[in-house]
Amino acid sequence: GAVVSQHPSRVICKSGTSVKIECRSLDFQATTMFWYRQFPKKSLMLMATSNEGSKATYEQGVEKDKFLINHASLTLSTLTVTSAHPEDSSFYICSARDLRRGNQPQHFGDGTRLSIL
Amino acid sequence: AQSVTQPDIHITVSEGASLELRCNYSYGATPYLFWYVQSPGQGLQLLLKYFSGDTLVQGIKGFEAEFKRSQSSFNLRKPSVHWSDAAEYFCAVGRDMRFGAGTRLTVKP
Numbered sequence: 516g517a518v519v520s521q522h523p524s525r526v527i528c529k530s531g532t533s534v535k536i537e538c539r540s541l542d543f544q545a546t547t548m549f550w551y552r553q554f555p556k557k558s559l560m561l562m563a564t565s566n567e568g569s570k571a572t573y574e575q576g577v578e579k580d581k582f583l584i585n586h587a588s589l590t591l592s593t594l595t596v597t598s599a600h601p602e603d604s605s606f607y608i609c610s611a612r613d614l615r616r617g618n619q620p621q622h623f624g625d626g627t628r629l630s631i632l
Numbered sequence: 633a634q635s636v637t638q639p640d641i642h643i644t645v646s647e648g649a650s651l652e653l654r655c656n657y658s659y660g661a662t663p664y665l666f667w668y669v670q671s672p673g674q675g676l677q678l679l680l681k682y683f684s685g686d687t688l689v690q691g692i693k694g695f696e697a698e699f700k701r702s703q704s705s706f707n708l709r710k711p712s713v714h715w716s717d718a719a720e721y722f723c724a725v726g727r728d729m730r731f732g733a734g735t736r737l738t739v740k741p
Contacts, residue, residue, distance in 0.1 A: 521675075549729065558722060559676075559731045608675060610729065620666055621729055625675035 518542060519611050521624030529632055530601060536594045536627045538609030545611035548592040549621060550584060553606040565592045599631045634659050636725045638732035645713050646740045653708040653735050655697075655723030665706040666724040667697055670734075676722070682706065693717070715739045 518541040526534055538548055546567045551559040563573045563584050571584035581603075586592040592611075596603050606628050610621035635658045645651050657663055664683055668676040680691025687699040697708045706723060718739045723732040 551731075556736075558733045561728065561730065564728060606673075612727075620664070620678055620681050623668075623676040623678075626673075628673070 519609065519622045519624040521609050521627055523627060524625060525628045525630075527630045527632065528599065531598055534596045534599055534629060536596075536607055536609070536629075538592045538594070538611065538624055540590045540611045540613075540622070543611075543613040543615065543622075544589040545592075545613065546589060548586060548609055548611045550582070550592075550594050551608045551610070553608060553626075555606075559608060562594075596629065599629070601631045604629055604631045634663070634726045634730050636723050636730055636732040638721075638723055638735050640735045641733065642736045642738065644738040644740060647715050648712050651708075651710045651713045651717070651737070653721050653723075653737070655706045655708065655732060656704050657706065657723075657725045658704065659725055662701075663725045664727055665697075665699060666729070667691065667695070667706075667708045668722045668724060669693075670720045670722065672719075679708070679721075713737075713739055715741065 520539045522537045548565040550562045552562050553559045561574050562577045563571045565571045565584045565586040567586045573579045583595040606626050608626040610623045612621050637656045639654050666681045667679040670676050679695045680689045682689045682699045689697050695710050699706050720734050720736050722734045
């Protein structure tokens with residue numbers, strides 16, 4: 516079946532550094548990818564919708580300069596957390612929608628645990 | 633605007649007992665509805681989905697859910713819970729997948 520690969524699965528870095536997270540659709544083309552953030556023991560919060568070849572659409576309250584999203588191809592979207600601080604520590608999950616299957620649900624990656632020291 | 637509510641934050645059931653997790657939604661038309669399960673530190677696994685047609689939906693791992701338009705509900709059920717079912721369960725609505733707050737399931741031996 517369709518698979519979404521998210522990398523890295525875990526990253527620990529110092530405050531002030533920038534971190535890039537990749538989301539790849541492995542065996543299907545995804546015009547639309549979604550980025551979610553999940554706080555401990557909380558639900559998934561939609562951060563932004565990433566459309567191939569155009570600017571991402573950010574949800575209210577999400578800083579677009581803080582969370583840079585690039586969706587340069589039909590199989591890859593990246594989320595860059597710029598100048599990360601401890602409050603950015605969280606579990607980030609991406610998902611992708613299969614172009615060929617318009618009414619099918621999104622496929623989720625396994626998430627990236629980001630820890631900022 | 634689309635929204636989804638999971639009224640129960642935490643449910644504990646005994647192994648072998650039946651389970652029902654509640655989900656209520658607010659949506660202008662017939663919604664796309666989903667149930668996902670998440671084990672600790674893991675990603676999401678789709679249990680089942682409803683787009684149209686038969687209102688009783690069968691999913692993986694013995695789960696089912698029933699879409700009730702009159703009650704704006706899409707409750708998840710399982711007749712006999714196994715210890716491995718302990719996890720966090722999320723209901724979601726819409727093609728852009730708005731999630732409920734989740735229900736944590738604990739299974740007692």
